[in-house]
Amino acid sequence: MINAVGREIPEELLVNGKEVYQGKYYMDGKYLQKAAPRNRRYEKPAESKIVETIADALKQCGAKDGMTFSFHHHLRNGDFVANMVMQAAVEELGLKDLTIAATSLGEAHDPIADYIEQGKVVGIQTSGIRGRVGDVVSHGALKTPAIIRSHGGRPRAIEAGEVHIDIAFVAAPTSDCVGNCRGIGGKSNCGSLGYAMTDAKYADHVVVVTDCLVDFPNFPASVEAIDVDAVVVVDSIGNPKKIASAAARISQNPRDLMMAENVAKVIASTPYFKEGFSFQTGVGGPSLAANLFLEKYMDERGIKMGWAIGGICGPMVELLKKGKVGKVIDVQDFDLDAVNSINQTPGHYEMSASQYANPANKGAFVNKLDFVVLAALEIDTGFNVNVLTGSDGVLRGAPGGHPDTAAGSKVCIIVTPLTRGRMATVCEKVVTVTTPGDCVDVLVTDYGIAVNPLRPDLIECLDKAGIPHVTIESLKEKAYSLVGRPDDLEWEDKVVAVLEARDGTILDVVRKIKPLEL
């Protein structure tokens, strides 16, 4: 069946009430029956929940074949915990047919690719998939198609019971002996633990893995002891150097700066740019640099930002400290400036992934967002964006909060160079639709700006401000004139990944790539 972004979705996936994507806000007003976890009672007082090893914790939680384990990615590319747990489960306990439900998987999780190839891990559900795991899944090694969801779609699926987590693992920079966890105060700090919060509330069992045991009570806690079954103390939960970079630096690349300046110009031309506006930006070169130019316009007009959300990094904390933004609400931290600021700088708070972006709760933060500035691997002439598959069709990206913020915000701006190497970023048809075009409003490239025809109001704003813009078709033609028109990718029938829209409908599928024979 063809869905609202023109993608053919195989009928065999449309079972158990699964539908194809039918446009943003399709599920608005419908009811959701929440699933509940089955929790063990700890009525008899115990001094501590500490167990010796991860294997012991697994046994205590009744780990068996076919279970679903969840992980969160606040330790980013420095994470050791997912690998340690999977090693204990597969190699010490001999478990098989396991499903991993992670908030993101990256190069740090390359060893898990072996367990996929050995058939020990048979399911992957994630918001990001890179490195060897992306490679082996793309080449068809996983028994069932991987399910890719946005950061908001994931808590929706967990709450709806579409993913039932048997054991959730919390990688905690600090914990006390009963499992009150925080992201700060230890030796592997990551700041916010926002993605772990929904998991801890909805999993049958929760195991905390920490490398810094602190006095009870470790408060205010991000994950609370009332949800935790066991605590394991290990030597190290991650490599601090890869958890948070020193400081996200603002790009000096003149091309990035030019695009960033144009992003700020577009924002300043709209009626939403007024006292108390809200904002989210990514940490890519031009997206981050937009902060700098935006500040200039804020000063000029004498206005302040009301609040900012998202993955947070230094430049946003800087604005908070200068009093130019009222509050920063944080689901994940990217650099040490942000890690050291959360719950310390007045006005810098933590939130859960559900509070951030879940489309099925009663109104997430993204729904109140004025502007979001995002990057893209590809964007097509229907304004559909791909941030998941490379131009060769291999899984190597992450929808993350992209589809959620795009759908929730009043103005969604994509900023990307027109070409990267020989790849046309603006193209006729993206390899995979991860953010539907009806959620994307403006495209800023180094060769010009295009506005989605669905937003005549924004076209008028740009015209009034004297900001030149062109059609997205003309940007595509420009790109192809530079790099040549690419051949269509060729695919086998096998579906290796299903891409869910944030509301749970099916947006696209990724098939096994057929290598080109010359």
Add this chain to the structure above:
Amino acid sequence: MEILKSAAAGTLESSDCMVTVEPGEGITLDLSSSVMNQYGRQIKAAVLETLERLDVKNCSVTVVDKGALECTLKARVECAVFRSSDASSANIPWGGAVR
């Protein structure tokens, strides 16, 4: 032009390609590319067309492409051929063949 000895041009940097030519029987092409699935056919055509323009009949050519634009590809092939036939020290006949 005749390939007298092995010669190479280019780098393995992103957006470049490394072209190596060696004496051979007829034309054989060994191609790998970071953009194989989308541009493999076009890269092959560009390499063969450049060799033909240079009137190279016998050559074994290896291309390791890192996403080079077509103009880069053609220049690298030309350069490798000129180097292999000792035509690269002076009066380089860019864009043509040494007849």
